[in-house]
Amino acid sequence: xxxxxxxxxxxxxxxxxxxxxxxxxxxxxxxxxxxxxxxxxxxxxxxxxxxxxxxxxxxxxxxxxxxxxxxxxxxxxxxxxxxxxxxxxxxxxxxxxxxxxxxxxxxxxxxxxxxxxxxxxxxxxxxxxxxxxxxxxxxxxxxxxxxxxxxxxxxxxxxxxxxxxxxxxxxxxxxxxxxxxxxxxxxxxxxxxxxxxxxxxxxxxxxxxxxxxxxxxxxxxxxxxxxxxxxxxxxxxxxxx
Numbered sequence: 001x002x003x004x005x006x007x008x009x010x011x012x013x014x015x016x017x018x019x020x021x022x023x024x025x026x027x028x029x030x031x032x033x034x035x036x037x038x039x040x041x042x043x044x045x046x047x048x049x050x051x052x053x054x055x056x057x058x059x060x061x062x063x064x065x066x067x068x069x070x071x072x073x074x075x076x077x078x079x080x081x082x083x084x085x086x087x088x089x090x091x092x093x094x095x096x097x098x099x100x101x102x103x104x105x106x107x108x109x110x111x112x113x114x115x116x117x118x119x120x121x122x123x124x125x126x127x128x129x130x131x132x133x134x135x136x137x138x139x140x141x142x143x144x145x146x147x148x149x150x151x152x153x154x155x156x157x158x159x160x161x162x163x164x165x166x167x168x169x170x171x172x173x174x175x176x177x178x179x180x181x182x183x184x185x186x187x188x189x190x191x192x193x194x195x196x197x198x199x200x201x202x203x204x205x206x207x208x209x210x211x212x213x214x215x216x217x218x219x220x221x222x223x224x225x226x227x228x229x230x231x232x233x234x235x236x237x238x239x240x241x
Contacts, residue, residue, distance in 0.1 A: 037053070174232070
């Protein structure tokens with residue numbers, strides 16, 4: 001029986017590429033989404049990948065959603081914590097609500113999701129967890145004190161949990177994408193992309209969502225058990241951690 005992989009924020013952008021790559025690699029895939037019913041339905045029609053709606057910042061909703069996935073597909077062996085939001089503002093203008101929303105989704109969401117599957121992974125002596133952090137969690141970014149703090153926290157979470165899971169054959173790793181050519185990034189004005197963003201990237205282009213997905217497929221494989229607590233920087237050489 002193929003393993004079950006759960007990808008949060010898995011119906012759009014990088015998450016969609018991860019979901020598709022995992023399905024193509026032979027996994028049974030469940031993708032979560034938070035709000036866009038139409039996009040999720042279209043994704044399911046196009047790919048055959050099951051989609052489930054819940055907010056990763058809500059612990060109880062995560063538990064109910066994961067129980068539904070397990071009932072329909074089987075216990076979750078692979079968790080990709082990809083869901084994330086931005087609420088950008090320079091710090092002197094940032095509101096407590098903007099701070100809280102990003103921390104609740106991008107950092108606490110990892111606890112809410114991972115805590116629900118951790119016991120089962122320990123019982124089965126197998127688990128693969130991949131946390132999608134960010135280059136801005138490594139180097140920081142003006143206007144993103146909330147986002148950078150959360151994504152840096154994801155890396156610390158990864159390193160600590162990897163030590164707890166190691167003896168149970170549970171690996172926990174992080175990926176830090178740089179600028180990836182998602183719908184959101186490509187919506188940036190072409191002049192800004194060409195003059196301010198791409199010149200910072202030594203390979204001279206945006207990354208593709210599929211390039212992040214390939215990192216995930218590598219890390220979740222059964223035979224990747226000696227890699228844990230690691231952070232893969234996939235940023236075209238823009239920043240060396």
